[in-house]
Amino acid sequence: MTDTGKDSKIDDAIKAAAVDGVDEVARNLFGLCDVIGPRFAGTDGDRLAAEMIQRTFERYGLTDVHREEFPFTAWRRGRGAQLRLLVPRECVLPAYAMPYGAATVPDGIRASWVDIGTGSPAEIAEKGELLRGAFALTDGSSGQRKDIQRRCASAGAVGVLHGHNTDGMLFKTGSVDDGRESPICAVNIPAEVLALLRRIKEPGRLQLVVDCFCEPSTTCNVIGALHGTTYPDEVVVMGGHYDSHDISPGAFDNATGVTIMMEAARLLRPWRDQLKRTIRFVAFGAEEMGLLGSHHHVRANVEAIRKVRFMLNCDTPCMGRPHGLGFHKCAAAEPLVQQLSADMGEELTFANRKHNSSDHYPFMLQGVITAGVAGKSGDSRGTGFYHMAGDTPDKLVLQELSDTASFVARVLLRVANDDNWPALQHDECCGDAGSTS
């Protein structure tokens, strides 16, 4: 790739600085999760997190540090959801209103429910007219909750009961549309409640009251850069979203990603004179509301995006060894990872998949080659807790965040300095609809 002897000297220095930097990682991770807490787009937590990231970028000596504000439709929980079983017996059932689900009238909706299984198009079509005026009940295992929500609304359902798939009376949240309110309400119900309703079958009856609303708001992306010395207009982007859902401090999803990004910036800062091309770090806002920050960033910087040679996204990253890169619809990138592996003197894994549900996607739509931080999962737990109250930082191993930041910094260094970067193409047209993780 580049001058291997020089890079290996920098590698050693970056690795040593990462080992010494665990306290810095702890400060940023716990600052985001414990001091600020949930960072739901358009709330005080969201604003405080953006300010903290901006201060951190400044403290680390990045240049061009600024916030890129944008308007969006915020969803406010209000009093949330109350679900009651009316028939065959009266009782309160736990339920959690999901972002961008609609409110009900104050007295709520009384209706029966129809089990649509996994929520696949075929299952929804099969229920036909039965869904009209009823709640749709699903375990959601067919795929994207937003697609299920939209199909159920089109089929005339009055709301969707999205069942969780893990035992323990747990809720899992997630937006049910991208940046706008769904025409019908949406609640998450624990696996045990889903199972109960499936056993009762029709003609049971439920009452659902949801108090929530949408309103115009603003949020932002936070940007900082290390400018290239030879080709400053040519850019490598590293991104990760800092917002979370309101149910938890979003430790794994995605305080982890944004902490690793800040640490990679800190590790690279002493070597900025060695960077031929610019590395731009972007902490995206409102990813959980439908990739709103990354879509805005790409729209607002069309010219600059054309000069992005690579975008590395860090959202719920894998943090064990061997580290790796998971490309998005770019099989041709495999030799690149093999080359990086040889150059860095460590095993790296390559993966390639279709993935439209995070902030790399708007870049991909512009033809930019993108990858996520992949590889082995490591000892940090939390993967299974994303979008849940249990997504807390106690499950994370701080050394793994430092180690991953060191890996990321060394990859970015090489991508920024590679004079033989190949002109890669995506595997096929990638114009499918994007949506949130």
Ligand SMILES: [Zn+2]
């Ligand atoms: Zn995420």
